[in-house]
Amino acid sequence: MKKLLATCLLALSLPAQAGQIEVLHYWTLPSEVTALALLKSKLGRHGLYWKDFVVPGGGGESAYAVLQARAIAGDPPMAALMEGPIIQEWASLGFLAAPYPPAREKQWDAVLPAVVRDAVKYKGRYVALPTDLHRINWMLVNPAPFDALKLPVPASWDAFFKVAPRLKAAGYIPLSLGKLDWQETTLFESVLLGLTDGAFYRKVFVEQDSAAINSARMVAVLERFRQLRQYAAPGSTGKSPEMAAIRSGRAAMFIMGDWAKADLVLQGMVPGKTLRCVPAPGTAGYFVYGLDSFALFRTAESAADTQAALADVLMNPALQSELARRKGAIPPRTDASHEGFDSCGLDAVSAFRDAEKHGRLLPSMAHSMATSQQAREVFFRVISYYFNHPEQSSQQAARQIDAALQALRY
Template sequence: MKSIRMIFAATTALFAASAVHATDLEVTHWWTSGGEAAAVAELAKAFDATGNKWVDGAIAGGGSTARPIMISRITGGDPMAATQFNHGLQAQELVEAGLMRDLTGVAEKENWKDVVAAPSLLESCTLDGKIYCVPVNIHSWQWLWLSNKAFEDVGVAVPTNWEEFVAAAPKLREAGKVPLALGGQAWQRRGLFDVLLISLGGKELYNKIYQDKDAEAARSEDTAKIFKAAADAREMSEGSNVQDWNQATNMVITDKAGGQVMGDWAQGEFQVAGEVAGEDYTCLPGLGDNALLTTNGDAFYFPVLNDEEKSAAQEELASVMFDAKTQVAFNLKKGSLPIRKDVDLNAANDCMKKGLAILEKGDVIASADQLVTPDTATQIEGMFTEFFSDMSITPEDAQERFAELIENAD
């Protein structure tokens, strides 16, 4: 009896000790689709296993809606414990203002630099030699997702490149299907153009425009061909009538649309729907023409908190997000590639394997978000919103407006 009481007392003490160190952390992000929610659940599960509690702060509407809310809270003195941003310059001012926590100690202790698969993404977290965020995945935009059944229904072979996809559009239209599913948000339209620029124009043209800010390259005949392809895409997407990217993905999943140009996060939606890569749908990196991928992704920043307990839990969360097992569980659901190169990906599907092969060959380039300021990106998004919404804007007029934005880019 005495031993039972001693065991009970020890167990009670253990739970009491755990309760002292356990804390709730609010984590804000804009992952609200089915596949994204499933991926977030893996991060939450891993963090909860430490004895702490993930308090989900999802904000619907995508990054363009969520970021201003997140920034306002941080600058207004109501910070969350952790928040999502994309790589690039989105959080730089917050870091420079001393509002973000330095994670260098965690990163050095766990040798992040030795195991990261895309060093440029860890570099994007670094300012003045200090690391301020946790990169959690490698995302790439340059994918064409095709419904195999949609093409079977109209008696056309599943395209192997962009040109074949454009050629198949009239057959899809005749059968009452939308050839190209495209959401109405500005970032989707600009993203589509950037994919066309990389995949049809090639690395040199893309870098001249976005990296070198070469306005003459933006006015060139080579770029004119990209705007012609954008005009084809505009015509193919007419009647799409959806707003969110995952709604457009669902049109492909349900065979109402022939295809969608979207980042690898679309894979998460196919998986939630029970679709099998290579059987139910086809994925073409680089639109099947030029298998180059940008390496961007998501990262989590940790605002400075005046709370020792929560600050300690922030370090635990950063460690959990970068952990190899968490990386596998999260990215298999998210559709992205793990940020670590030392993980077991035997469960990877056909599309993820294609992405890994491209990454291994080094056929990667920096995303436009890493090369232009948020202000320039917003201006370009606005221009493409007008172009895709107004059929009267000619490709030539749109190209000149684009060249002017590049000429005056920060």
């Protein structure tokens, strides 16, 4: 994107209708729709109108492509949902704005964790507004299969491979998994961390170190990962079969970010009773995070006040608390209330604080926080192909990842 956009002249968009805020996003899950309803209601009370510009696709790839086309044409939306390094990329090209006084930003500095500030600031200014933090390395558990067979919920991958055959023999799906590359890569992310440690995780996903990617350790992780295939299945057809399987009790476990928990709660599951949230095997003590933020685009000068008003709403601690509760996340602001959070949400708050204290916060690669969109696509393609094609060796997959990542550097 950088090479292409750098050749284009930055143009101001036409003035928007007074009080209208066009926002590009990809929030389409039921829990995300309830969160959007909250945002629209709060903005309405300030005389502002949220105009949806929805581009479906949970990872944002389609949305970013549409956004790029509009920005090149000189007609970007007023704001756009973004995650991770792509925020810095857009800011470095001069597309993003910070239409609020520096004094306001100093107030935000005091209540936002360092990993959040680093993700949304460029040259000392907030070019995006962080709204909710997700824990990616959750394992969502339906306790019914475990209770029926009197089995413990596995806390390590060795323990998983002991209980999985018994669950499968009894007719359960041990691990629910959608047939989507981003879900397979989300699973791989947790497998790698659970079998290694935070330092190796950073070597592979953040630094993309060739020695680490081609190491015997990486090969062992890949081999263990593919062994999960015999225990992983969606269990049904239709929309989100992986969610239906865990909800019905046909599946016992599902490794996914906590937005999935929010959707399961909307469908009747009760955290602490019919649904448990535990760290993915081997990842206790780590918090692999995803962060939703809304970047503000440079538009007509007359829109600056409207954008500043949007910032006031999005950064309100009470709003962030309710938004996080609806999305199954935790609020980025440390002064936001956690009243009304379910047991999973409270556990996430505690886990984040503990991981922050011990240097165990890790950016999710699968959910855009650790690397560029292009590098993420490399992992998606190679990991998904490897998982579904047993004829490819683990060594071949590792070499393919490394070669593709190296090609991006030139």
